[in-house]
Amino acid sequence: MAKVLLLNGSPHKHGCVATALDEMIRVFDAEGVETELIQVGSAAIRGCAACGYCGKHGKCVFDDLVNETAPKFEAADGLVLGSPVYYASPNGTLLSFMDRLFYSTSFSKHMKVGAAVVSCRRGGNTASFDALNKYFTISGMPVASSTYWNQIHGFTAEDARRDLEGLQTMRNLARNMTFLMKAIQDAGERYGMPQVERGAFTSFTDGKRDAE
Ligand SMILES: Cc1cc2nc3c(=O)[nH]c(=O)nc-3n(C[C@H](O)[C@H](O)[C@H](O)COP(=O)(O)O)c2cc1C
Numbered sequence: 481m482a483k484v485l486l487l488n489g490s491p492h493k494h495g496c497v498a499t500a501l502d503e504m505i506r507v508f509d510a511e512g513v514e515t516e517l518i519q520v521g522s523a524a525i526r527g528c529a530a531c532g533y534c535g536k537h538g539k540c541v542f543d544d545l546v547n548e549t550a551p552k553f554e555a556a557d558g559l560v561l562g563s564p565v566y567y568a569s570p571n572g573t574l575l576s577f578m579d580r581l582f583y584s585t586s587f588s589k590h591m592k593v594g595a596a597v598v599s600c601r602r603g604g605n606t607a608s609f610d611a612l613n614k615y616f617t618i619s620g621m622p623v624a625s626s627t628y629w630n631q632i633h634g635f636t637a638e639d640a641r642r643d644l645e646g647l648q649t650m651r652n653l654a655r656n657m658t659f660l661m662k663a664i665q666d667a668g669e670r671y672g673m674p675q676v677e678r679g680a681f682t683s684f685t686d687g688k689r690d691a692e
Pocket of ligand 1: 490491492494495496497498564565566567568569599600601602603604633634635636637
């Protein structure tokens, strides 16, 4: 059975982002996909300190929800990021969480399916959507898409429930994501997963890191 982890970056447990994620969860349930929703936005999550602790110890130096989530992410076949739009970007709590989750974990995220969902009252949705998708596309994670950019509009959950096209987008997204996860699983068994080449790490540091 495929498993999806959903992160709600909003501080509102029952707000617009939650409404969008709930719509997806209903489809996942019907499709037999296991889900777990993590309420990231209510936690006090600080940003990455770039201390390098994770490189040596395999986990973040700040032992909070990020380290708790890491093994759940490792076990998942798909990850959904839900964020409210704050000043035309994903909200700060989710970004801090994601920087630390992706930077501090060394397990392969390759071929886990990603999907980003954003909610705004008015504007800034596609810029936020782009920012979230970048966590996936730097990590070898195929991105699930839908019948529109994955957004819902509203200031309150009640508004979001009236965004019928937004809700439809969420249902189609969950269906496409389910299909992708199953297809990747089948193809992996049939053809094997694609090879990942590593080693080259070109950043022209010229010893600057040593001098830090
Ligand atoms: C600090 C802050 C900044 C916001 N910036 C924007 C914005 O740039 N564009 C917009 O349309 N809505 C903005 N909003 C409104 C929220 O994005 C919108 O109400 C969202 O749907 C709330 O989702 P939630 O109920 O899941 O928290 C902002 C809200 C807050 C609190």
